[in-house]
Amino acid sequence: GQSLEQPSEVTAVEGAIVQINCTYQTSGFYGLSWYQQHDGGAPTFLSYNALDGLEETGRFSSFLSRSDSYGYLLLQELQMKDSASYFCAVRDRQAGTALIFGKGTTLSVSS
């Protein structure tokens, strides 16, 4: 089956940099996605990595190492509004077209 591991909580201060790691175990891996969810809100797509390396989108970057079954989301210049839950998700052949989500990492940004 599939499994994803990510830390349950991370805390940081405004302006800092934080890295949220995700390790996964799947069969027939396609790629790793990251979603952000504010309290009471809908998950929102942040990034997707199908190939090894770093993808940068503004203050957020995502990295993937397929050989290590590992990825991370890097958030720079943290702002209070970045306080949210962050989920890594995979799509693999066993899951079909659906995304399999991790349990999420709650990021708390303080001033």
Added chain:
Amino acid sequence: DTGVSQDPRHKITKRGQNVTFRCDPISEHNRLYWYRQTLGQGPEFLTYFQNEAQLEKSRLLSDRFSAERPKGSFSTLEIQRTEQGDSAMYLCASTTGTGQETQYFGPGTRLLVL
């Protein structure tokens, strides 16, 4: 607003009652997903439609759950004989055929079964 919409946003029901939720996806999206999310967990896949065809169902989807997408546009999820364990946020997401990793989620329907 051209995003995914869901109705109702909140539903309180008594155990044993039937409930139905509606999802309106982004209009040009032919793929529609239902997920369930409980507190402190990530969304869990329930079922998937491509146009009007229900192509995948999770083992989580008991026979009390049924979903339809009759014209390939909006979808409904019905839960019969609700149980307290059905209390959760029910999320709908849609995407195009070429962007399966980028799923656009609706705001969800929060169900509380008393």
